[in-house]
Amino acid sequence: MIPISPAIILVRPQMGENIGGAARAMLNFGLTDLRLVAPRDGWPNPASETMAAGALDVINTQVFATLEEAIADLHFLVATTARPRGMVKTVYEPREAAQENYRRMQEEQKTGFVFGPERSGLENDDIARCHAIVTIPVNENFSSLNLSAAVLLMAYESALAGHTPAEPTLETNGGLPASQKNMESFLSRLEQALDENGFFRSADHAPIMKRNIRNIFIRSDLTEQEVNSLHGVIKSLAEYSS
């Protein structure tokens, strides 16, 4: 069985609000395995409830005394750190870490991302228990990421790693693109109305001007309903001007 999602392991988290925010971020992207190592204010923590927005009711939250116990059943662990720590360890960016994580999950490995306390981050002894490091590429002049923000980015990348990106789609509310017949009927009517109003002053330039106007509307990938609306627009304008 392929595990559904990596575990999120928060080591000595301080603020209940951040645990709640992390839980909400996890569930937003389908992650449900939260492990707390020695949370400062104990567990459960009422301060987490508001920020969790109900996520803690769904997520499986476990509390452990030590990181060693929290990760005992896992096979591959990535430590999040803000800066290099002088340890011999592969350093990933989030997207690449999520891809490696996904590859290992497909091999039925159980995996986890490990996050340190708000103020200080992971201790080197925590990092030494992990197989790799992930560093989020932040603004060097303002690099302090909120704990739940760091969890959000890793949860987002984890979810995307197993997700084929959708091509940009044109939302049409179910409407088909306009038929060429309807489009042509609209454009002819527009040209005729403009002609009657003396828009094409020079017969020489009229073909170019018509082509330019035609391109504006063709480019817009109009739906049948939109072309019908434009018919009405022309009708209304032409009546007003006459």
Next chain:
Amino acid sequence: MIPISPAIILVRPQMGENIGGAARAMLNFGLTDLRLVAPRDGWPNPASETMAAGALDVINTQVFATLEEAIADLHFLVATTARPRGMVKTVYEPREAAQENYRRMQEEQKTGFVFGPERSGLENDDIARCHAIVTIPVNENFSSLNLSAAVLLMAYESALAGHTPAEPTLETNGGLPASQKNMESFLSRLEQALDENGFFRSADHAPIMKRNIRNIFIRSDLTEQEVNSLHGVIKSLAEYSS
């Protein structure tokens, strides 16, 4: 001049905490153009300070009465929505929206991402002012993203769109990989110590066992210093056992 970053436009934001969180998320990824349209509790808002963690001192924050005024100088706008709205509009995922945004910034277009109020999201009239829609691919059963979380993801993707991902690197604290000579000296010593302790019971299997052991250490890409440490480990173990 290429604009440094897209504007982040928050339409009728309700909670100061979320404005502060959005500002922090923006600056984490180098975005500095924040535009507030009719914030519920006015501006400045003391409730934003803690969550901003100082970001509001650096970010350029402007307040407008209407979305129309807020976007007057911009060329390309993407509306964030949680669900389709029945409008004829291109729908992107965040990464693809950020790439399109980056492409346009390189053409010297000024761009922006537009976010609605916490509870209700953008109104259809707001969305109609935007050129495209971005929808963040969240868990369908828990799709309510915190406002500052949505800003964080778009800021992160915007920053990455102009960023060549770094290949995973092995952090070595400046140390070179071990020379093959030192590696060979360690492996020979290890084999010799194991031999003396009767580890290779069968002469037939000894070559395979030696190769397996060798592979464990070769695969680890050891630094010179690590090999020296392992020399010490073997010495210590061999002394203990004899």
